[in-house]
Amino acid sequence: MEQWKYFLDLLAQVHETFVLTLQGAGLPSSLIVFLDSLIGILLILAFVFPIVIIFIWLERRFIAWMQLRPGPNRCGPAGLLQPIADAIKTLFKELVMPEKGDKLVHWVAPMLVFFAALMMFAVIPIGRERYGALVDLNIGVLYIVAVGSIGVIGIFSAGWGSSNKYSLLGAMRAIAQLVSYEVPMVLAVIGVVLVAGSLSMVDIVDQQEFTPFILVQPLGCFIYFIGAIAELNRSPMDQIEAESELTTGYFTEYSGMKFATFFLGEYVSTLAVAVITVTLFLGGWRPWPLPDSIDWLVPTWIVFPAKVFLVFTFILWMRATLVRVRIDQIMAFSWKFLLPVALINIFVMALEVLAWQTWFAGWARFPWFFVFVNIPLAVVIVMVWSRLFFKLGGGRVGVRALWPRDSQGVARDPKASVPA
Amino acid sequence: MRVTLRHLFRPNITTQYPEKRLQPSRRIRGQQFVWRADLCTGCGTCAKSCPHGVIHVETSPGEENRYVVDKIVIDTGRCMYCGLCVEACPYNALYMGQSYEQARYSRRLLWADRETLMSPDASASAYGHAELEAGIPRQTLLVYGEFSQELVKEHD
Amino acid sequence: MELEIESRDIETQPFMLNIGPSHPSTHGVFRMRTTLDGEVITELEPVFGYLHRGIEKLAEGRTYAQIIPFTDRLDYLASMTANHGYVMAVEKLAGIEVPERGEYLRVIMDEFMRISNHLMAVGFLTNELGAMMTPLLYMYREREKILDLFDMVCGQRLTYNYMRIGGVSHDIPPEFLPAAKKFIQEMPSFIEEYDELLMENEILLARTKGVGILPKDMAINAGVSGPMARASAVDWDLRRDDPYSIYDRFDFDVVTGTAGDIYDRYRVRIGEMWQSLRILDQAIEQLPEGTVCTKVPPLLRPPKGDAYAHIEAPKGELGYYLVSDGSIAPYRFRVRPPAQINLGVLRDMALGWKVGDLIVIFGSVDICMGEVDR
Numbered sequence: 001m002e003q004w005k006y007f008l009d010l011l012a013q014v015h016e017t018f019v020l021t022l023q024g025a026g027l028p029s030s031l032i033v034f035l036d037s038l039i040g041i042l043l044i045l046a047f048v049f050p051i052v053i054i055f056i057w058l059e060r061r062f063i064a065w066m067q068l069r070p071g072p073n074r075c076g077p078a079g080l081l082q083p084i085a086d087a088i089k090t091l092f093k094e095l096v097m098p099e100k101g102d103k104l105v106h107w108v109a110p111m112l113v114f115f116a117a118l119m120m121f122a123v124i125p126i127g128r129e130r131y132g133a134l135v136d137l138n139i140g141v142l143y144i145v146a147v148g149s150i151g152v153i154g155i156f157s158a159g160w161g162s163s164n165k166y167s168l169l170g171a172m173r174a175i176a177q178l179v180s181y182e183v184p185m186v187l188a189v190i191g192v193v194l195v196a197g198s199l200s201m202v203d204i205v206d207q208q209e210f211t212p213f214i215l216v217q218p219l220g221c222f223i224y225f226i227g228a229i230a231e232l233n234r235s236p237m238d239q240i241e242a243e244s245e246l247t248t249g250y251f252t253e254y255s256g257m258k259f260a261t262f263f264l265g266e267y268v269s270t271l272a273v274a275v276i277t278v279t280l281f282l283g284g285w286r287p288w289p290l291p292d293s294i295d296w297l298v299p300t301w302i303v304f305p306a307k308v309f310l311v312f313t314f315i316l317w318m319r320a321t322l323v324r325v326r327i328d329q330i331m332a333f334s335w336k337f338l339l340p341v342a343l344i345n346i347f348v349m350a351l352e353v354l355a356w357q358t359w360f361a362g363w364a365r366f367p368w369f370f371v372f373v374n375i376p377l378a379v380v381i382v383m384v385w386s387r388l389f390f391k392l393g394g395g396r397v398g399v400r401a402l403w404p405r406d407s408q409g410v411a412r413d414p415k416a417s418v419p420a
Numbered sequence: 421m422r423v424t425l426r427h428l429f430r431p432n433i434t435t436q437y438p439e440k441r442l443q444p445s446r447r448i449r450g451q452q453f454v455w456r457a458d459l460c461t462g463c464g465t466c467a468k469s470c471p472h473g474v475i476h477v478e479t480s481p482g483e484e485n486r487y488v489v490d491k492i493v494i495d496t497g498r499c500m501y502c503g504l505c506v507e508a509c510p511y512n513a514l515y516m517g518q519s520y521e522q523a524r525y526s527r528r529l530l531w532a533d534r535e536t537l538m539s540p541d542a543s544a545s546a547y548g549h550a551e552l553e554a555g556i557p558r559q560t561l562l563v564y565g566e567f568s569q570e571l572v573k574e575h576d
Numbered sequence: 577m578e579l580e581i582e583s584r585d586i587e588t589q590p591f592m593l594n595i596g597p598s599h600p601s602t603h604g605v606f607r608m609r610t611t612l613d614g615e616v617i618t619e620l621e622p623v624f625g626y627l628h629r630g631i632e633k634l635a636e637g638r639t640y641a642q643i644i645p646f647t648d649r650l651d652y653l654a655s656m657t658a659n660h661g662y663v664m665a666v667e668k669l670a671g672i673e674v675p676e677r678g679e680y681l682r683v684i685m686d687e688f689m690r691i692s693n694h695l696m697a698v699g700f701l702t703n704e705l706g707a708m709m710t711p712l713l714y715m716y717r718e719r720e721k722i723l724d725l726f727d728m729v730c731g732q733r734l735t736y737n738y739m740r741i742g743g744v745s746h747d748i749p750p751e752f753l754p755a756a757k758k759f760i761q762e763m764p765s766f767i768e769e770y771d772e773l774l775m776e777n778e779i780l781l782a783r784t785k786g787v788g789i790l791p792k793d794m795a796i797n798a799g800v801s802g803p804m805a806r807a808s809a810v811d812w813d814l815r816r817d818d819p820y821s822i823y824d825r826f827d828f829d830v831v832t833g834t835a836g837d838i839y840d841r842y843r844v845r846i847g848e849m850w851q852s853l854r855i856l857d858q859a860i861e862q863l864p865e866g867t868v869c870t871k872v873p874p875l876l877r878p879p880k881g882d883a884y885a886h887i888e889a890p891k892g893e894l895g896y897y898l899v900s901d902g903s904i905a906p907y908r909f910r911v912r913p914p915a916q917i918n919l920g921v922l923r924d925m926a927l928g929w930k931v932g933d934l935i936v937i938f939g940s941v942d943i944c945m946g947e948v949d950r
Contacts (some may be wrong), residue, residue: 066424067713069434165591236706236779239932321424321773323780324706326932327615423773424710445724447731447746469874471642502645502737507745508874516731547731547746558751559728562721563758 015039040135044121051305052267055312056083062313063320090263093256098163101253106161110254110261112154117268119147124275125202125284126304140201141193144276145186148231151269152178158262162253173239177330178231184338185227191220191342191349192280205284212283215371219345219378221281223338228273230330232266234315236322237330274311282307341385348377442560444518445545446553449501452517452542453494453532459513462487469508474499492537496522497530506548515544518556590618595934597626603700604945608922608934615930620923624916627949635909640666640741640876643909647896648735650911651947653696656689656726657889659739664820665885665896666741670878677866678743679822684756684859685726685738686887687852691763692722693890694803694845697942701842702774704939705783711774718766721759728752741876743869753860760856767849774842784838788925788937791836798921802892802914804941807844808836814888821887825862826855838940845942848890875904882908891915891942911950915943 022032057080064071072079097106123140137143152175159171192213196204204213214221230237254262278284285304325333352370444450462479474495482488506514519542524530536542546552595608605626611619631650635643647662648655660682667674674682699715723733729748730738738745774780790800795808805812813830815823831847833840878900886895892914899908918941926934 062428063708063710065432066428067710068427068430068432068717069713070432070436238706317424320708320710322707323702323777323783324932325779326783326930328930329779329782423769427714445727445731446749447729448727449731469642471638471645500645500735501732502648502735503731504642504645504737545731553749559724561724561728561751561755562717563724563755563762 040122044118047126048118048121048268048271051271051308052264053083055267055271056086058309058312059316062316066317066320087260090256090260093259095256095258096253098161098253100163101161102163103161105157106253107258109154109157109161110258110265112157113151114154114261114265114268116147116150116154117265117272119150120144120272120276123201124279125205126301136200136202138198138200138203141189141199141204141280144201145182145189148272149182151231151265154265158254164253167253173327174233177233177237177239177327177334180331180334181227181230181338184223184334184342185231187339187342187346188217188220188223188227189280191217191345194346194349194353201279205279205286208283208286211371212281212286214281216374217281217345217349217378218375219341219381220349221277222378222382223342223345224281225277227334227338228277229315229318230334232270232273234270234319236318236325239324239327239330270312270315271308274308274315277311278304278307282311337385341381344381348374443557444520445559446556447547448516448518448520448545449503449547450517450519450545451496451501451522452519452539453496453537454515454517454542454544455492455534455537456513456515457489457534457538459511460489460492461511461513462489463510465508465510466505466514469504470499471502471504472498472500475505492534494532494537495530496532497527503547512549515549515552516547518543518545593931595931603939603943604948606943606945606948608938610931610934612931617926617929617931617934620926620934622919622922624919624945624948627945629950631950632909632911635906637905639874639904640878640906641874643906644739644741645735645737647911648737649946650913650950651889651891651894651915651944652734653944654689654693654890655734655736656685656738657887657894659736660686660821661885661887661889661894661896663739663741664887665883665898666876666878668885669881669883669898669900670741670876672742672872673870674743675867675870676822676864677747678868678870680859680863681744681748681868682739683821683823683826684856684863685729685736685744687856687859688722688725688756690852690890691849692719693942694849695719695722697890698774698842698845701838701936701939701942702780704935705780711770714770714773718763725752725756725759728755740869740872742872743867745869747868753863756856756860760853760860763853764850767846771846781839783933783936784842784940786835787838787929787933788940789835789837790921790925794921794924795836799917800892800921802889802918803841803844803848804892804918806831807833807840809834814886814893818886820885826858828855838936841940841942877902877904886912889914891944891947892918894947911947913947913950915941915945916948919943919948 019032019036022035023029060082061071061073061079072082075081075085097103122135123137123143125136155174155178156171159168159174162168192204193199195213195216196207198204285301287303352373356370462477464477464479467473467475467477476491476493476495477489478491479487479489501516503516506516522530543556544552546556590611590613592609592611595610597605597607599606605624607623607626609621609623610617629649631646635646638646644659644662647658651658666672695715695718699712702711703709726736726738727733729752730736730746790804790808792808792810795805795810800808800810801812809832811830811832814820815828816830828851831844831851833844880900880902882897882899884895884897886893888894893912894914895912897908897910897912898906901907922938922941926937929937
């Protein structure tokens with residue numbers, strides 16, 4: 001491992017020399033910052049793209065294994081070149097542009113989705129010190145939440161830019177779902193912030209030395225995870241995407257590279273969600289439960305991707321197993337179940353933090369003993385709420401209510417031959 | 421969800437098709453018909469029993485009061501492989517084949533004429549002909565867990 | 577739970593959506609002209625006939641034995657029962673007796689066919705609910721085992737052409753019974769495992785319970801039969817109430833539901849699979865020796881008259897009405913397709929639900945377009 005550290009030190013040296021040279025050459029400092037951040041963007045892309053390619057491959061193989069079949073195994077060894085083959089195929093397709101659609105909006109939509117997801121990686125710490133976050137923002141969590149919402153604009157632009165009423169309807173439904181799941185997600189993250197005491201991602205990971213937040217806040221993790229799955233439009237809440245019922249939804253009119261951008265954007269979002277889950281709840285690069293000194297055996301830049309893959313495998317497992325939730329049930333679930341439970345979670349966590357600071361301040365640096373309170377409490381809250389206040393049922397709308405009404409307000413069956 | 425997890429660790433039950441094949445049934449009503457010219461008398465019962473009339477037989481009188489079959493053509497493109505012709509033949513001269521991979525590039529090539537019907541690389545299936553059953557190996561049965569490691573067929 | 581919308585201050589306009597003939601979720605080519613108000617279905621008009629092949633007319637020019645492959649292709653997912661119904665009608669018309677072994681083999685094949693069809697119906701129902709093909713592939717694995725058995729007997733996996741007038745065409749080979757017994761032995765654990773997969777799932781329960789209810793009186797008035805009617809608490813099964821073939825010798829229960837929603841139809845189908853396993857056990861045990869088919873002249877000329885024979889196909893009551901004028905071909909060949917008649921209540925079941933529900937309701941009716949359109 002010493003060789004790696006040496007190599008990275010060398011790269012850091014090169015980088016500093018580069019920046020100093022540029023400064024010495026008299027370039028304006030804004031340009032230097034711009035070039036510097038270009039390097040940062042390249043680093044992010046270098047991290048994201050290989051993992052996304054592996055994700056695409058893993059998704060198809062893993063779900064296939066669960067379905068007792070091999071999955072794609074012909075392109076390249078064990079099918080590893082399958083995503084490349086898919087990408088090449090999409091590149092050759094014609095870029096269809098609907099004539100009456102708004103061209104600028106149509107072009108911008110996939111880019112918005114893709115870049116919104118990509119921007120989230122700037123504040124994730126992959127390891128300690130040199131491997132840390134690209135930018136150690138002290139409002140890291142706020143940044144992530146804000147950037148994650150930009151993707152919604154991308155989806156709406158996609159629906160609007162294709163001059164297709166079914167796409168527009170699909171986009172409207174998508175926005176409803178995405179916006180309504182952001183609220184509980186953010187509230188769940190606030191619970192983490194309360195305990196960690198800081199909005200910075202690096203700090204949050206630092207705090208998880210002995211207990212990851214998933215144990216301290218099982219309810220928060222649960223809400224965040226489900227909210228994130230709904231944000232990604234993945235099963236079981238993929239009503240708008242796997243629309244075998246109502247065309248393809250908002251990206252019907254997309255083909256070729258624009259569609260590939262959407263597709264990649266969805267996988268980058270999945271990666272972003274997995275990465276954020278790992279950072280906030282699973283301990284980031286810390287090899288919990290082993291102590292930190294295990295660094296020489298299992299370097300942190302292996303631990304982090306391993307955890308990310310674990311979370312992704314769990315997402316795939318859910319996709320392969322669970323049936324789709326109907327759109328009105330999705331909305332009801334978010335507003336009537338997740339939101340109240342998230343609020344209760346914040347309330348409970350705030351009480352605990354207050355109690356810790358007032359009475360137990362001397363005990364430990366981190367309130368790990370709340371684990372024993374929080375896990376049973378989470379189970380109890382979920383079960384009680386789902387039994388008493390919320391059942392995932394659906395409603396039938398009385399058709400009589402939807403018939404057109406005449407001037408007296410009397411509803412008349414449009415198919416009736418005799419006027420009422 | 422446990423169920424899908426359990427299935428993750430079970431072996432795949434699909435067969436890598438072109439490399440490995442499963443042994444079809446002994447009585448498969450397959451695509452390459454086999455016609456025994458020595459047994460056939462040109463009576464045309466097969467043609468009459470076909471629901472679609474895809475068998476065409478033309479005969480002319482030959483020596484010793486027997487018919488000579490001038491032309492026998494089976495349009496395997498329109499055939500529905502019901503096997504009624506094989507059952508109807510009173511002299512056991514027609515057999516169904518064992519092949520299932522007879523795709524061709526044009527419809528005309530699917531007309532099986534005399535040479536194709538008598539071709540040596542078509543193997544006859546035991547549908548309607550119980551005497552052939554012993555000579556054909558048993559089909560692979562999924563109940564016995566036979567799937568990916570298969571009896572690779574000799575020909576083709 | 578019925579919601580009545582009281583005040584309508586938002587102007588909405590219903591639009592017509594064609595859930596078109598070629599669609600991944602309709603079982604075959606079937607078109608539904610739906611009028612939607614937002615998501616809610618206010619009007620539904622089924623349009624079929626896209627798969628009409630004129631089987632009834634074609635049958636008028638074929639001999640009775642030649643029609644048997646045509647009946648395969650009516651309900652191509654349950655060919656054995658389709659064949660069986662037809663040959664029963666011809667035997668009734670011509671007064672032909674079937675030997676014991678032939679009858680037992682027919683019953684065995686019918687019940688295997690019922691299990692295979694219900695496996696597929698349940699699999700496709702979960703596919704439409706949204707589970708990505710995973711339960712479907714598991715059901716298909718079991719169905720493959722049954723299709724292997726059929727392949728062993730008659731050489732084909734889908735269109736069997738197995739029943740003949742007077743019996744069945746081939747006797748079973750010696751390896752059929754051990755394989756069949758192994759399958760029957762393993763099947764119960766499979767059904768339990770997948771019941772656990774599907775029915776413990778809260779989302780699935782929420783999507784199927786109370787959805788697409790078919791009330792009992794509407795079911796009886798519309799002539800709905802089969803698992804759909806039994807799920808609506810109509811206690812009628814032709815195998816028990818009007819026994820044909822040798823069904824009166826077997827001991828089995830008729831599974832009925834209570835509410836008539838999708839969940840009940842699912843449970844009725846699973847229950848029927850259990851009962852079919854019971855019948856199969858008894859039939860295999862009681863299988864006698866003997867011939868499998870009585871000798872019938874190839875150009876059969878039944879006496880003038882007509883006959884109607886019906887059997888309990890996996891989709892409902894499949895009936896055949898044959899009119900003979902004494903010649904080698906029937907004068908009229910009419911099929912009573914259970915799927916077409918069950919489709920008649922689709923509109924009443926689906927109004928007021930959303931598009932996503934419509935697809936699932938349609939899947940739970942379990943149709944096969946070959947039968948609907950003939």
